[in-house]
Amino acid sequence: MSVRVEGLTKAFGPLRAIDDLSVGFQTGKISVLLGASGCGKTTTLRCIAGLERPNSGSIKIDDDTVFNSDRGVDVLPEKRRLGMVFQSYAVWPHLTVAGNVAMPLRAQKLAKTEIQKRVRDTLGIVGLSDQAEKSAMKLSGGQQQRVSIARCLVGNPRLILMDEPLSNLDARLRVEMRHEIRQLQQRIGATILFVTHDQEEAMSLGDEIFLFNKGKVVQKGPPEDLYFRPTARYVAEFLGKANLFRVAIRPNNDGASVAALPSGEIISQGRMANASSQRDALCMVRPESWRVTKGTGSGLSANVQEVTFVGDRRELRVDTPIGPQLVVTYGYERFAVNDQLSLSIAPEQVHLFDSEV
Numbered sequence: 605m606s607v608r609v610e611g612l613t614k615a616f617g618p619l620r621a622i623d624d625l626s627v628g629f630q631t632g633k634i635s636v637l638l639g640a641s642g643c644g645k646t647t648t649l650r651c652i653a654g655l656e657r658p659n660s661g662s663i664k665i666d667d668d669t670v671f672n673s674d675r676g677v678d679v680l681p682e683k684r685r686l687g688m689v690f691q692s693y694a695v696w697p698h699l700t701v702a703g704n705v706a707m708p709l710r711a712q713k714l715a716k717t718e719i720q721k722r723v724r725d726t727l728g729i730v731g732l733s734d735q736a737e738k739s740a741m742k743l744s745g746g747q748q749q750r751v752s753i754a755r756c757l758v759g760n761p762r763l764i765l766m767d768e769p770l771s772n773l774d775a776r777l778r779v780e781m782r783h784e785i786r787q788l789q790q791r792i793g794a795t796i797l798f799v800t801h802d803q804e805e806a807m808s809l810g811d812e813i814f815l816f817n818k819g820k821v822v823q824k825g826p827p828e829d830l831y832f833r834p835t836a837r838y839v840a841e842f843l844g845k846a847n848l849f850r851v852a853i854r855p856n857n858d859g860a861s862v863a864a865l866p867s868g869e870i871i872s873q874g875r876m877a878n879a880s881s882q883r884d885a886l887c888m889v890r891p892e893s894w895r896v897t898k899g900t901g902s903g904l905s906a907n908v909q910e911v912t913f914v915g916d917r918r919e920l921r922v923d924t925p926i927g928p929q930l931v932v933t934y935g936y937e938r939f940a941v942n943d944q945l946s947l948s949i950a951p952e953q954v955h956l957f958d959s960e961v
């Protein structure tokens with residue numbers, strides 16, 4: 605475990621921006637801190653960086669304690685050997701690309717030849733070798749962001765902190781830069797803490813996602829775990845779209861389960877991951893998990909209210925006896941408003957919550 609945060613609290617007046625947070629981030633991985641605005645993501649990074657002094661708790665990077673309120677340890681930011689990349693690229697417009705990347709090394713007063721070599725190597729890593737002598741002002745947004753990544757890498761940090769580094773870029777460039785960061789991370793085996801509030805960015809970049817709410821981590825794990833096996837309703841609704849409704853679970857003859865609606869209609873039967881002994885549960889179905897049959901059938905009857913074609917899929921808003929549902933279909937079948945459908949779901953795609961969380 606490369607970064608270990610234990611019992612960390614940071615309050616601003618009466619507000620606990622970080623609330624007794626204990627969490628570990630793994631070496632050589634991208635850990636994504638995800639959550640709504642104001643949930644404490646930036647504050648967590650700033651505490652790790654030493655830019656914010658926590659009220660209590662401890663922070664360990666590798667075997668190094670950089671903060672411990674009990675023992676009075678508080679290592680200076682520049683001694684923590686971290687690299688940071690922020691939303692604003694903060695490149696120096698009057699310097700060349702190479703000049704920007706050399707800045708942190710000049711500050712360390714390294715020999716000129718050593719600086720030149722490291723700048724050259726780092727520009728190679730971020731794919732800017734041929735732009736070295738260009739004025740930073742003349743670069744595109746994506747290139748400027750790469751300069752700030754290079755400036756962070758050149759100091760050879762043991763940990764890289766990135767706070768929404770892509771949110772100033774346009775949609776296409778964001779997706780491109782995601783790939784670049786992923787590839788770069790794999791090439792150099794860096795440990796990255798990456799803050800975003802964009803769920804798609806979080807899922808495509810993160811080895812692990814840490815979903816924050818009110819200064820705490822609600823759930824952590826690989827993206828697919830959070831998406832398909834959320835432990836709380838908050839997670840289900842934050843990551844992707846979720847249909848939620850109550851079902852009654854009862855065993856059937858061969859030891860499997862039947863999920864029935866309050867009205868008695870059976871929407872699924874078979875082995876459900878977490879049905880155990882529950883009689884009554886909150887059920888989550890992802891929009892793409894609904895199996896759709898046209899006409900009337902044995903499943904949940906649904907009437908199409910709205911059809912949106914989004915290229916690779918169709919999003920249907922349907923009315924059902926348990927309220928409106930969102931259904932996503934792939935493939936060529938067309939749907940029209942007022943079509944009558946029957947919805948069911950494979951048992952392994954039924955997700956049940958223990959209680960009304």
Ligand SMILES: Nc1ncnc2c1ncn2[C@@H]1O[C@H](COP(=O)(O)OP(=O)(O)OP(=O)(O)O)[C@@H](O)[C@H]1O
Pocket residue numbers: 616619621639640641642643644645646647648801
């Ligand atoms: N210097 C400060 N003084 C007072 N309150 C602060 C300060 N910094 C942060 N806060 C408050 O702490 C809470 C957490 O802020 P933080 O910046 O960590 O959120 P965030 O998750 O990064 O949000 P965003 O997605 O909007 O960047 C917020 O309610 C914020 O208003």
Ligand SMILES: [Mg+2]
Pocket residue numbers: 645646647
């Ligand atoms: Mg922030």
